[in-house]
Amino acid sequence: VNTLNSKSLEKTRRSDSLFWEQTYQKTPDLYEELIRGEKLAPEIFQTLAPYLKNESVLDAGAGSGRASLECLRFEVKKLYAVDPSPGLLNLLERKLIRKSVAKQIVVSQGCFDRLPLKDNSVSVSLACSAFTSEPRQGGEQGLAELKRVTKPGGRIVIIWPRSKDHEWFLNHGFCYVKFTLKKPMNIQFRSLQETLFCAQYFYPKNENLFYSLQNSGKPEISFSALGLNPPNDFFWKVIEK
Numbered sequence: 420v421n422t423l424n425s426k427s428l429e430k431t432r433r434s435d436s437l438f439w440e441q442t443y444q445k446t447p448d449l450y451e452e453l454i455r456g457e458k459l460a461p462e463i464f465q466t467l468a469p470y471l472k473n474e475s476v477l478d479a480g481a482g483s484g485r486a487s488l489e490c491l492r493f494e495v496k497k498l499y500a501v502d503p504s505p506g507l508l509n510l511l512e513r514k515l516i517r518k519s520v521a522k523q524i525v526v527s528q529g530c531f532d533r534l535p536l537k538d539n540s541v542s543v544s545l546a547c548s549a550f551t552s553e554p555r556q557g558g559e560q561g562l563a564e565l566k567r568v569t570k571p572g573g574r575i576v577i578i579w580p581r582s583k584d585h586e587w588f589l590n591h592g593f594c595y596v597k598f599t600l601k602k603p604m605n606i607q608f609r610s611l612q613e614t615l616f617c618a619q620y621f622y623p624k625n626e627n628l629f630y631s632l633q634n635s636g637k638p639e640i641s642f643s644a645l646g647l648n649p650p651n652d653f654f655w656k657v658i659e660k
């Protein structure tokens with residue numbers, strides 16, 4: 420269980436939820452630029468693969484489809500991608516154009532507290548970097564909805580949870596999995612210019628980041644430099660009804 424405290428995050432990252440909501444709504448392309456190089460540890464989906472293949476799966480808070488596209492790669496039968504942001508869903512739909520797997524995905528607008536799915540409709544309900552213990556990003560109501568749409572014996576999987584929610588998930592009966600990294604994980608950008616822009620826009624208070632970027636000259640930022648846990652963990656729980 421990682422130990423980053425919220426103070427170190429405050430110093431480095433835009434943490435106000437309004438800022439992020441506005442980014443998702445008004446500048447989805449900018450958000451896409453940030454997360455394009457923010458790859459999940461491959462072990463996450465390799466571990467989930469047996470539960471995904473030929474199954475119906477929900478990606479709640481799907482955004483522009485980071486986890487949805489992984490699910491399709493791991494041969495799900497049907498994938499429901501749900502998110503409140505039309506801009507991000509639009510990006511996902513653009514990524515699906517001319518892909519043969521596009522017919523396996525249903526993209527809909529919706530929120531954790533009111534998922535547009537029938538009871539017991541999926542074997543796996545997952546959320547990646549989206550579900551938190553806070554009511555506006557899930558919370559008790561959101562968890563009840565994830566349970567409602569998941570078949571008995573199915574799983575809820577919360578990928579890359581916030582460290583401050585670990586206790587909440589453990590108290591709600593989830594198990595924790597974290598993969599050991601062979602080398603530190605970085606966010607990879609396409610150019611140094613894009614890296615500097617994203618650093619300035621999304622991490623304006625992290626002055627050290629600028630100096631180290633200018634010195635290294637490399638289009639990448641390590642998660643540790645951002646004061647963030649890398650995306651190498653998840654919580655999971657089997658649903659019994």
Ligand SMILES: C[S@@+](CC[C@H](N)C(=O)[O-])C[C@H]1O[C@@H](n2cnc3c(N)ncnc32)[C@H](O)[C@@H]1O
Nearest residue numbers: 443480481482485504530531547548549555556
């Ligand atoms: C950090 S992004 C992650 C997106 C995507 N899962 C990924 O891994 O790239 C958080 C996502 O949660 C979505 N979100 C925020 N509030 C939500 C809610 N109440 N219900 C469902 N999704 C929500 C946002 O629109 C955004 O797409």
